Amino acid sequence: MEVTLPEKSITFITERRLENVSLVGVAVKAICKSIPLVEALSRNIELSVVEGVTNAIKHAYGLQQGNNVEITTLVFDDRITIKISDTGKGMDPQRCEDCREIDFEPGNSKTLPVCGMGLHIMRSIMDEMYYETTSGKNTMTLVKRFKNYDKHTGDEA
Numbered sequence: 469m470e471v472t473l474p475e476k477s478i479t480f481i482t483e484r485r486l487e488n489v490s491l492v493g494v495a496v497k498a499i500c501k502s503i504p505l506v507e508a509l510s511r512n513i514e515l516s517v518v519e520g521v522t523n524a525i526k527h528a529y530g531l532q533q534g535n536n537v538e539i540t541t542l543v544f545d546d547r548i549t550i551k552i553s554d555t556g557k558g559m560d561p562q563r564c565e566d567c568r569e570i571d572f573e574p575g576n577s578k579t580l581p582v583c584g585m586g587l588h589i590m591r592s593i594m595d596e597m598y599y600e601t602t603s604g605k606n607t608m609t610l611v612k613r614f615k616n617y618d619k620h621t622g623d624e625a
């Protein structure tokens with residue numbers, strides 16, 4: 469398997485407080501801007517990461533204080549990969565597939581699924597999304613490829 473090294477990468481850690489999630493969003497947006505990526509694409513990537521970090525804080529850690537969430541951003545020529553890791557309660561990786569199809573009417577809040585929207589939104593935005601647990605560390609990996617876009621204008625190629 470060919471392994472390509474990222475052009476740039478950064479790892480940052482946030483305490484598991486929901487108040488910090490907006491700062492993660494600001495950081496991811498700034499990283500996307502530095503690539504540079506078109507605004508609409510950056511916003512979608514930011515939204516996915518914010519949903520993923522919120523899930524780690526809410527579901528993996530149950531909003532208790534203590535452990536951290538680690539975010540690693542890898543910028544390649546043709547894609548951006550973001551890894552969100554926690555050491556809390558893991559989830560079944562199959563959820564990343566099951567959330568592809570959910571039955572609801574956009575605009576009708578009464579039909580919003582009780583299972584939540586976050587994973588579905590992330591799945592819809594990103595080209596790859598997978599979850600794994602290794603030695604007690606849970607990692608959600610999100611990949612957005614630039615191949616179908618002009619990364620500067622956001623136009624589909």
Ligand SMILES: Nc1ncnc2c1ncn2[C@@H]1O[C@H](COP(=O)(O)OP(=O)(O)OP(=O)(O)O)[C@@H](O)[C@H]1O
Pocket residue numbers: 519520523524527528557558559563567582583584585586587588608
């Ligand atoms: N990082 C995670 N760790 C543990 N469980 C998770 C994680 N992410 C998601 N889950 C589980 O998957 C379910 C669906 O997540 P999803 O983000 O789609 O919805 P939600 O967080 O419940 O609601 P919403 O995101 O719409 O506010 C969660 O309720 C939770 O049980």
Ligand SMILES: [Mg+2]
Pocket residue numbers: 519522523584585586587
């Ligand atoms: Mg969620």
